[in-house]
Amino acid sequence: MQQEPYRFETPLATPSPYVLGEGLVGLLPAELHRLGFDRCFLVTSRKLFELWGRDLVKRLRRDSVRATVLLVGDGEDQKSWRVLQRLSERLVQAGATRDSLLLALGGGVIGNVAGMAAGLLYRGIRFVELPTTVMALTDSTLSNKQAVNGRRGKNLFGLYHAPRLIWGDVAWARSEPLRQQRSGVVEGIKNVFISQSGPAGAEAILDAWDHADLPRLVRLLIESKFPILRADPTEKGSAVILEYGHTFGHAIEFLAQGRLFHGEAVAIGMCLAGELSHALGHLPASVLADHYHLLGDRLGAPTAFPDWLEPESLLQAMQNDNKRTRQGLGYLLLKGYGEFVNPAGDRQIGVESEIVLETLRRAQARSRETSPASR
Ligand SMILES: NC(=O)c1ccc[n+]([C@@H]2O[C@H](COP(=O)([O-])OP(=O)(O)OC[C@H]3O[C@@H](n4cnc5c(N)ncnc54)[C@H](O)[C@@H]3O)[C@@H](O)[C@H]2O)c1
Incomplete structure (x- = not known):
């Protein structure tokens, strides 16, 4: 039986609604429709797409949310200008507009890179965090700080950009080692x-x-x-x-x-x-x-x-x-x-x-x- 999710707001200057529970995927399309969008773009890695993304895309499509999938690599070295630039250019090429929604399915790295891209594209479009790690469920998404690393250190380039929604489905983190x-x-x-x-x-x-x-x-x-x-x-x-x-x-x-x-x-x-x-x-x-x-x-x-x-x-x-x-x-x-x-x-x-x-x-x-x- 689906338990009632725990709903709260991040206690931040620009707060984000956070929905937490387990097995919530069936409720997500309605929530996205409520936000409104022309297109959705799902940013994730190949590994996470195979684990959770493919089913998610199917589930979304069933409820008329068509999401274009954009894959990035895995790991801390993806938090780079190079990956950020490539992702941002791909979004433009794929037809993202100011009304598009970016969905970030992954850990803190994917959340940060997608959050940065959302913050920069057309001076800021909306993004939704779909955290898949304990770290992302409990820490990186409870922050509006987005960043990529530089040649000489971590999180050297960044901005504050709040997710429009954090969708914390604990089920996704069960496959985390x-x-x-x-x-x-x-x-x-x-x-x-x-x-x-x-x-x-x-x-x-x-x-x-x-x-x-x-x-x-x-x-x-x-x-x-x-x-x-x-x-x-x-x-x-x-x-x-x-x-x-x-x-x-x-x-x-x-x-x-x-x-x-x-x-x-x-x-x-x-x-x-x-x-x-x-x-x-x-x-x-x-x-x-x-x-x-x-x-x-x-x-x-x-x-x-x-x-x-x-x-x-x-x-x-x-x-x-x-x-x-x-x-x-x-x-x-x-x-x-x-x-x-x-x-x-x-x-x-x-x-x-x-x-x-x-x-x-x-x-x-x-x-x-x-x-x-x-x-
Ligand atoms: N304020 C902030 O924004 C903030 C706060 C804390 C941490 N961070 C950042 O978060 C990053 C660390 O995030 P992380 O710990 O989530 O690691 P991560 O995003 O690097 O993910 C680690 C690995 O786990 C894999 N993975 C993710 N979810 C999985 C799942 N459900 N099943 C199997 N494998 C899975 C990923 O593919 C990746 O290989 C750091 O870059 C850190 O700087 C940011």
């Missing part, structure tokens, strides 16, 4: 560290994870992000705390060239941000230990300094971080659960490179000690 689903949980654990008063929220998320209860997991992860967005619906002020661990994490993900998923790189990045916060005397050892316990022992995400990485190259890659200002690179440093250093300012703190490097070297040495076989 476990390691990837796990990576999607990391941002929820991060939300607990940055906005709650203790680890209880993380334990609830991990309990849903342990029980493989995907609908409950997704709902808890989504709700973990709400208070942060409500406090800053523009995503331009205090919501910067969502980037905790990302200065390290994005650079690690960029250098990993596909070896790590986004959430995995963020888990390592959070531990390094925790180490730096602790080394500077801000974060108690017990909360730092919780980083390793909740992300590593409990969730099973990587937390060790990667064996293929050198501290100097990581620090170098971090210089291209997209949060850099004229003051240089700033770090989001935790004092405890839900407490940042410099809360009245931009929450970012300049730290001398030598101190950061020392922290990275210590983390590397410890990882080598605990895992001698890794080298």
